[in-house]
Amino acid sequence: xxxxxLTAISSNSGKTAVTCGLLSLLKRKGYxxxxxxxxxxxxxxxxxxxxxxISSNNLDVFLAGEDGVxxxxxxCSEGHGAAVCEGVMGFYDGVKRFDEVESxxxxxxxxxxxxxxxxxxxxxxxxxxxxTLAAVIKGATEFRAPRRICGVIFNDCxxxxxxxxxxxxxxxxxxxxxxxxxxxxxxxFESRHLGLMTAEEIGDLAERIDRIGQTMEETIxxxxxxxxxxxxxxxxxxxxxxxxxxxxxxxxxIAVARDEAFNFIYAETLAALERxxxxxxxxxxxxxxxxxxDIDGLYLPGGYPELYGKQxxxxxAMLESIRAAVQSGLPTVAECGGFLYLSASxxxxxxxxxxxxxxxxxxxxxxxxxxxxxxxxISAEQDSLLLRAGExxxxxxxxxxxxxxxxxxxxxxxxxxxxxxxxxxxxxxLYAGFPHLYLGGRQLAERFVSACKR
Numbered sequence: 001x002x003x004x005x006l007t008a009i010s011s012n013s014g015k016t017a018v019t020c021g022l023l024s025l026l027k028r029k030g031y032x033x034x035x036x037x038x039x040x041x042x043x044x045x046x047x048x049x050x051x052x053x054i055s056s057n058n059l060d061v062f063l064a065g066e067d068g069v070x071x072x073x074x075x076c077s078e079g080h081g082a083a084v085c086e087g088v089m090g091f092y093d094g095v096k097r098f099d100e101v102e103s104x105x106x107x108x109x110x111x112x113x114x115x116x117x118x119x120x121x122x123x124x125x126x127x128x129x130x131x132t133l134a135a136v137i138k139g140a141t142e143f144r145a146p147r148r149i150c151g152v153i154f155n156d157c158x159x160x161x162x163x164x165x166x167x168x169x170x171x172x173x174x175x176x177x178x179x180x181x182x183x184x185x186x187x188x189f190e191s192r193h194l195g196l197m198t199a200e201e202i203g204d205l206a207e208r209i210d211r212i213g214q215t216m217e218e219t220i221x222x223x224x225x226x227x228x229x230x231x232x233x234x235x236x237x238x239x240x241x242x243x244x245x246x247x248x249x250x251x252x253x254i255a256v257a258r259d260e261a262f263n264f265i266y267a268e269t270l271a272a273l274e275r276x277x278x279x280x281x282x283x284x285x286x287x288x289x290x291x292x293x294d295i296d297g298l299y300l301p302g303g304y305p306e307l308y309g310k311q312x313x314x315x316x317a318m319l320e321s322i323r324a325a326v327q328s329g330l331p332t333v334a335e336c337g338g339f340l341y342l343s344a345s346x347x348x349x350x351x352x353x354x355x356x357x358x359x360x361x362x363x364x365x366x367x368x369x370x371x372x373x374x375x376x377x378i379s380a381e382q383d384s385l386l387l388r389a390g391e392x393x394x395x396x397x398x399x400x401x402x403x404x405x406x407x408x409x410x411x412x413x414x415x416x417x418x419x420x421x422x423x424x425x426x427x428x429x430l431y432a433g434f435p436h437l438y439l440g441g442r443q444l445a446e447r448f449v450s451a452c453k454r
Contacts, residue, residue, distance in 0.1 A: 001080070002031060002231040005038070005120045007087035007109045007149075009140060014155040016044050017188075017212060018123050018181055019086040023051045024213030025222070031081040036073065038109045039088030040375075040396040040436065042264040042302070048086070050205055055267035059085060059116075060438065061107035062095055062375050062415075063394050064268070066115055068441035072268060073116050085109075085118060091140060091149070095375055097415055107375075110144060119150040119229040121178065126154050130165050134172035141175055151228040153220065154180035162219075176228050179220035186211045250279035252296035252452040257303075259284035261312060262337060264302035268440030273299075276449040285341065286311050290321040296452035297331040298322070300338025302436055306366070306401055309348030312341065312356065319357050326359045326430070331385060331451040334432040336399055339424075340364040342432055343403060360425060360432060362405025371402045371434075375415040378435055384409070384426035385451055386437070386444050393444065395435035407433060 006019050019035070026033040035048035035056040040063060048056035057076045059069045077083040087109030094108030105111055113120045122140065126133050141149040152175050154162055162180040170177040186208035254273060256265065262285060270280055281292045286308055291298070300322075305312055313319070326332050326342065334342050342357045347365040356364075377392040387393060387410065395412070409426040412435060413419070424433025429451060431437075439445040 001077070002026070002033075002082040002226060002229065003077075003085075003116075003118045004083075004225070004229050005085040005087055005109060005113045005118045005148075006123055006153075007091040007113075007120050008089075008123045009136065010090045013123050013125055014181070015086050015123050016047055017184075018153060018155055018216075019044075019084060020047050020051050020209045021181065021212035021216045022220075023048060023084055024209050025216050025220075026082045026084070027052065028213060028217075032079075033082035033084055034077050034080040036076070036083065036085040037088070038085060038112050039107070040398075040438075041088065042266070044086055045267065046263070047205075047209075051209055055270075057267050058438075059112050060396075061111055061115070063396065063438040064441045069112060069115060072440070083118075085112065087112075087120070091120065091122070092143060095415055105144070110148060113148040114144075114146070118148075120148045121151040121153055121225070121228070122149055122175075123153050123155050125156050126161060126165070127156065131168065131172065133165070134169040137169065137173040137175050141173065149175060150230075151176045151178045151225065153178050156181065156183050158182065159219075176224060178225045178228060179216070181212070181216060181219060184212060184215060250274075251277035252279070252449055253281050253292070253294055254278045254297040254299055254448075254452060255281050255283050255292050255295040256299040257285050257301060257338065258282045259286045260303075261286050261305045261308040262301050262303035262341075264336065264436065265299070266438055266440065269438060269445070272440040272445035273449065276445045278445075278449050278452065285318050285322070286315065289315075289317045291318075291325055295325075295330070297448060298325060298333070300332070300334040300341055302336030302338060302399075305337045305341050305346060306349050306364070309346050309352065309354040312346075313354035319355075323357045323359055326357075329429045331429045331448060332432070333386065333437070333448060334430075335436050336397075336434050339432045339434060340401060340403065343405070347401070360405065360407075362403040364401050364403045367400055367402040369400065371399055372397050372412075372414070372421075374398075376412045376435065377415070378410050378412050378423075378433075380410045380426055382409075382426075384431065385429055386431045386447055387426060393437075393442065395437060397435045399434055 036059050037045045045056035092105045092110045094105040096104035157180040166177040342359040343362045345363045380387045407424040408422040410424045
């Protein structure tokens, strides 16, 4: 099986574009690839899914644990001829705990590569450097043992630069230069406050990624890449037939918001709910008039509700449907954007306020900066829908909007500095707060489904 992790020295190196281009190329050649993303990012897996038509799973050691990451990779790559994982930030950038003397590479892309024994290829933008790039590549390669970096791809690079400096950089660094990706407008994906625009917002994304893949077929030495990662180039013959897991009889139906406003949800969270006995029923708070029929639970994930404040607010039938359901005790999980949707009002990206569901107090507004960003543990003194008194659950928080009524039912301890604060609303049938949950690999999915059964 062909396995590779595409990483970089830092963010903004073009990992997503190169990853999608490679996925497109491998798919066209018949390798039946699957995709993964290191870390807690929601948006990059959407790009992978747009190429492959199947879910891309996160490999986050902090959220899922080492055993969880091993299980996810083994289960989701089974039967595929190729597995491509996109790294996060720089290769060695991970979690640094405030209360321990650690290297800071826990849960990094390097940690994942080491854990799963996956060769890594550096994606490097060479602009502004020539021979110095060899020193950077050599340093990155030798920084940790065992060495995981086995090759380099120049991104946003001219053919002339690649021809002139590629051989020398390869010789001086000792790392094979596998090719280059020229400057392409198709690879310049727009960003906003939480990162890239979502895949669904880019109308011609499929054509753009296809052109990147076609270009990479000409500019990347695929045979050399296969040799560098220790896999045989079998022209797709390595892909095996694989079947979806056998359908299970669902015990409950959980309505999950998924549209342009709400789409930040881990594939592993949905899989965990299904394994626990739930049928997932997607609906749109933007476009639908009411919740789906015969549901036993409600999941409102994060996303960009602030960009669709007018549409969400003017869909009063849906707001009334959700308000009545939550107030009547329908088991509900609402995180980040979903949490803001349940509040009294929300400021949109243009600064205008819009009434929301009004289940919870508070007005959501733009803080103008990242608010309480990073990994943490949540806990509570009392049992509730998802949490049990005294236990710690890992989460990730990442948002620019804040609220005037954050809640006080739970406690979050930030990993990087140990700071604590109260947040959220928790009861027998409710979890609502800013932190993003990861339901895979723990008992949270089972607890949610059990409450839905009751």
